[in-house]
Amino acid sequence: MRNAERYPFVSGDTALSEAGFRPYLPFTLLNQQVSIRASALLDTGASVNVLPYLVGVELGYDWERQTAALTLTGNLAQYEARVVLVQSAQRQLEQAQLVFAWTQATNVPLILGQVNFFMEFDVCFYRSQLEFAVSLKSAATE
Template sequence: MRNAQRYSFIPIDVALGEASFRPYLPLTLIYQQNSVITSGLLDTGASVNVLPYSVGVELGYVWEQHTTALSLTGNLAQYEARVVVLQGVVGQFEPVQLVFAWTQATNVPLILGQVNFFMEFDVCFYRSHLQFEISPKSLALE
């Protein structure tokens, strides 16, 4: 992977040993003049990026001002969600526009899913080494 940055998996519950490690990516989210340094769970099985309610509020979003609703599935299906667009910065890469389903759920991690995180970045997982590499999307495969 050209211009790739490597990150380590993060343990979530040390009592579970190696089974608790997850691929969390540190990133900065930017909306207007506000920014939040956070981390997102790389989830290839998630259809969309998911922004927890508290992070959206910290960025300055006001729930009532975002009226484009969408339905989430799975364990988030019971929560309302609104579409929000912001800038994301990963490592030393250029900022990219990320589209999120901003959910009212408070007990959910920030999730980086197919739309549109994995459309903007190439990711290679090395689970047996508890690491992953990430690079901006390639225009052509080598």
């Protein structure tokens, strides 16, 4: 992976020992004049990026002004969701525009999924080393 940034897995549950570690990516969310430092779970099984309700509010989004609705599945199927675009920046990596399903759920982590995080970034998991690497998608795939 070219120009990859490496990150450690983060312990989510100390009772589970090594099994409790998860790949959380620290990054910045940007919306107009607002920027928020956040940590998001990299979830290859998630179809979409998910933005928890309170994070969206902190970024300055108004629920009533977001008119593009979508239906989530699984644990989040009971909550309404809206489509929002957010700029993101990771350490030395360039900024990327990410599409999020902004959910009314407040008990969900910030999730980076297939659409569109894994479409914009290459990720390599080194689970046995409790690390992962992230880089912008390679030019050959553009």
